[in-house]
Amino acid sequence: MNEPDAVSEPIPPPEGFAIGHWTDAEGVTGCTALLAPAGARGGVDVRGGGPGTRETDVIGALAGTEEVTAVMLSGGSAYGLGVADGAMRWLERAGRGYATPAGLVPIVPTAVIYDLAVGDAAARPDAEAGHAACEAARPGVPRRGAVGAGTGATVGKIAGPERATRTGIGYAAARSGAGETVAALAVVNAFGDVIGSDGRVLAGVRGEGEEVEPTAAAIAAMKAPPDWSGVETRNTTLVCVLTDAALDKAACSRVARMASAGVARAVDPVYSDVDGDVAFCVAAGEPARADRFGALAIGTIAATVTAAAIRNAAGPS
Numbered sequence: 001m002n003e004p005d006a007v008s009e010p011i012p013p014p015e016g017f018a019i020g021h022w023t024d025a026e027g028v029t030g031c032t033a034l035l036a037p038a039g040a041r042g043g044v045d046v047r048g049g050g051p052g053t054r055e056t057d058v059i060g061a062l063a064g065t066e067e068v069t070a071v072m073l074s075g076g077s078a079y080g081l082g083v084a085d086g087a088m089r090w091l092e093r094a095g096r097g098y099a100t101p102a103g104l105v106p107i108v109p110t111a112v113i114y115d116l117a118v119g120d121a122a123a124r125p126d127a128e129a130g131h132a133a134c135e136a137a138r139p140g141v142p143r144r145g146a147v148g149a150g151t152g153a154t155v156g157k158i159a160g161p162e163r164a165t166r167t168g169i170g171y172a173a174a175r176s177g178a179g180e181t182v183a184a185l186a187v188v189n190a191f192g193d194v195i196g197s198d199g200r201v202l203a204g205v206r207g208e209g210e211e212v213e214p215t216a217a218a219i220a221a222m223k224a225p226p227d228w229s230g231v232e233t234r235n236t237t238l239v240c241v242l243t244d245a246a247l248d249k250a251a252c253s254r255v256a257r258m259a260s261a262g263v264a265r266a267v268d269p270v271y272s273d274v275d276g277d278v279a280f281c282v283a284a285g286e287p288a289r290a291d292r293f294g295a296l297a298i299g300t301i302a303a304t305v306t307a308a309a310i311r312n313a314a315g316p317s
Helices: 077-093 127-136 215-221 249-266 292-313
Strands: 018-024 029-035 041-046 070-074 098-100 103-105 110-112 168-175 181-189 193-195 201-203 236-243 278-283
Touching: 018 127, 029 077, 029 127, 029 181, 041 249, 070 077, 070 127, 070 236, 077 103, 077 110, 077 127, 110 236, 168 292, 181 292, 193 249, 193 292, 236 249, 236 292, 249 278, 249 292, 278 292
Parallel strands: 070 110, 236 278
Antiparallel strands: 018 029, 029 070, 041 278, 098 103, 168 181, 181 236, 193 201
């Protein structure tokens, strides 16, 4: 399968999924809600050295809970984890969540990026922002660019924030030979660069001219550690894969892990101790039909569309 650097007319997410953004353009932050259909399962793969997450353990491969009601992605660093509270309120009122004897409990895994130094550090997505993102969620291809959780996202930070490049949210999707849809939404806030399928730097450190030395090459050439006082050391790439394939919970975690391979194809350096990279997978297909080859195929496609979504965030949407 080819790995495009841009997505002109992307395939929409699978039926039953809806995506919505809340954007604070003045504060340069926001959050994004990815709502799943009833009965969806989820998995997660946490690779970065500095993740900011909530409720990821509950969808871990060894946890007992099967269902995922929604995934929230947000700016605001750890403060942004509060968007899940608003999402839970909205989902409960909508009659969506994990059924318990005392009522519904929405399962909302959440991950955040650090964008406090880009805009107004006091402007942080909160519970009301999370509620608004859920209210705005619609089926179909989501808005891309500097919206939602990607509003304050940047890449290429080794030379300081003034030379970083603005990115945002990217999206890509493909269909398997069996007709299943595999979609990926990415929030690209990496320390390193976004790399094209041909090895070109699509977004990274901005310089005086058009040619910019790749971050990985700059690090490899260093004879002494850099002056970290001027370098942004709080970075993250977040990915959420959505599919209508028949995956059980364990397979969702394997697909999330394979999707992380797509992050490595499109971001360099990646998974460092100054990144908090996280990949989710949410599947809505009938799990009774799950098979081993199916998960392999979906994971392979997930890596491809993840790389394409990251590259999409680096260019025109």
